[in-house]
Amino acid sequence: MKGSQVTIKDIAKALGVSASTVSRALKDHPDISPETKKAVTELAEKLNYQPNSIALSLRQKKSNTIGVIIPELVHFFFSTVINGIEDVAYAAGYSVIVSQSNESYEREVVDTKALFNNRVDGILASVSRETKNYDHFQSLVNRGIPMVFYDRICSAVNCSQVIIDDFDAGYQSTKHLIDQGYKRIAHISGPLSLLLSAQRLEGYKKALEDHGLPVVEELIVEETESKDERVAKELTNKLLDLPTPPDAIFANNDVAALGAMLVIKERGLKIPDNIGVVGFSNWRFTSLTEPALTTIDQPGFQMGQEAARLLIKEIEAKEDEVIEPETVVLKTSLIVRKSSVRN
């Protein structure tokens, strides 16, 4: 921001016209004569004039920037979401500021405030695992900041959201295991305070019921913390040490899946013969990592696109226009490899 930039005034002075004329000429205003227009645009080109977006923001009370709150960037799913967001945002002329909460409630509160102070035009947010209080979001919405939740939504706050059909994901995953003949299917759940964990659990239960299998409480374990795979390993060990252990596991997230896979390896069990496994897996090269794991693919890029689209629509809505919150539901798909199929 050093090396002082060419401004509209410079052009005006050089051409002996007023600043407003230059401003108008630059935006192709119909009132400006072709000659002036030509002179201005040519000089602007020559001097390499670049409009000062900060002055613009101040004037128009619009920063053309959207803020993104993301739990963790170092995560295939979430960084894919960012890709989708940038894709749509840049095309629409918005910059993107990304803030990581690192799954911390406090960081999330600080970050939302910081974004607001930076006068972003709107916020895309996915709540942290820790978050149980939503006042920091609600207060922004109350002030009229457009906000859209993605993936980890917050139903307490009334705004648009883009989610994955987690009930369906849970249902399909469980059904896939049932279809292969597994009968005692365990579920390693994520923290049930996260809506999506709760819904995956519901899908799991419904699939069991629909296929005449009992829902066994001891086969459902909740992984409340999951910075790494240790908790999941413990839970898996607990499951496999049951008097009647499960013959399959549906793991709620990638960390859970990893923990389960590690324990299974350690115990020398073979997939799919000794045990079936389906899990969300977001590490990068699935092809290499676990040919035996049936994985659930989450449409991250698409989610980012949809979320950005909704937010920009809301930002650009006329003052008087009332925007009804929308909910976009995306479906997951199961990636089944030959090596993971029984029979």
Next chain:
Amino acid sequence: MKGSQVTIKDIAKALGVSASTVSRALKDHPDISPETKKAVTELAEKLNYQPNSIALSLRQKKSNTIGVIIPELVHFFFSTVINGIEDVAYAAGYSVIVSQSNESYEREVVDTKALFNNRVDGILASVSRETKNYDHFQSLVNRGIPMVFYDRICSAVNCSQVIIDDFDAGYQSTKHLIDQGYKRIAHISGPLSLLLSAQRLEGYKKALEDHGLPVVEELIVEETESKDERVAKELTNKLLDLPTPPDAIFANNDVAALGAMLVIKERGLKIPDNIGVVGFSNWRFTSLTEPALTTIDQPGFQMGQEAARLLIKEIEAKEDEVIEPETVVLKTSLIVRKSSVRN
């Protein structure tokens, strides 16, 4: 940015003082009487006054924002770098705008311009694989924009940089294989137009020479494109099909390592008995993925921190102060697992 915000004027009016007094009171100016100061700060607190950072930016000709050009976010190494950057930037009061070039030269050119137009105070950049022309960077530097390169540097442009000692990484990796008794060590190199690829290659050669092993041209292959692992697989097949195939492979990057591992699996070869492998590996859960692969750990977080630190130092330098470009060199470390060691 809707829901009009409390401004200094509002506070001034309410208190019957001038805007300048409020401004001074808020920044604890010594000339202001304790009573006024108290009244102002209390009202500001009560009305939840937030300074308008855009007005500030315009006034001070400083946006307190730094731009980051990153080849690809969906990548463990690079997203770790972002973590490091945010860590330092936020602590110093800067926002971070991230732009992905997606390894495309054209995107990179567009992105640098866009960041500049957004009046970032400085830019952190890592050049795309495709980039061979550096004019877009040079022109920014010429205009006095502080710039720091990280990881994928560009020696043609004279500014600070944070790099990994890739010569050392190449040397240590190769030496590790030599120490285990491998004698025909192949190298899958990245595009040699990237400085770091060239340096890893040099380290590889030097290690061979230092240990009395010949540098065999046919054992060095260059993976010029690497969107996915297919090219690397081809190259590995080519190596293994040589009349005298290599007994070990040093893979230049994670995609190369993946390709090599896949081919080795397909051919039923066992590591470390039939073949030795060392590779850069940046996928997330290395523990699960490849216990047989000796991996090279790159200090991403630290790199982000150092780069941000250098940039901010440059941004905040006094006008007259001359900042000499600095180069920070970080070392990699080898992660060797028992299962990857021969003998």
Next chain:
DNA sequence: TTGAAAGCGCTAACAA
């Protein structure tokens, strides 16, 4: 100790 005024770069209503 405080206020008035100017200005950062741009745009838009109003005047000419």
Next chain:
DNA sequence: TTGTTAGCGCTTTCAA
């Protein structure tokens, strides 16, 4: 068709 003026929110000289 173009210029004048005011103002977005803030800071800072200069004057009181």
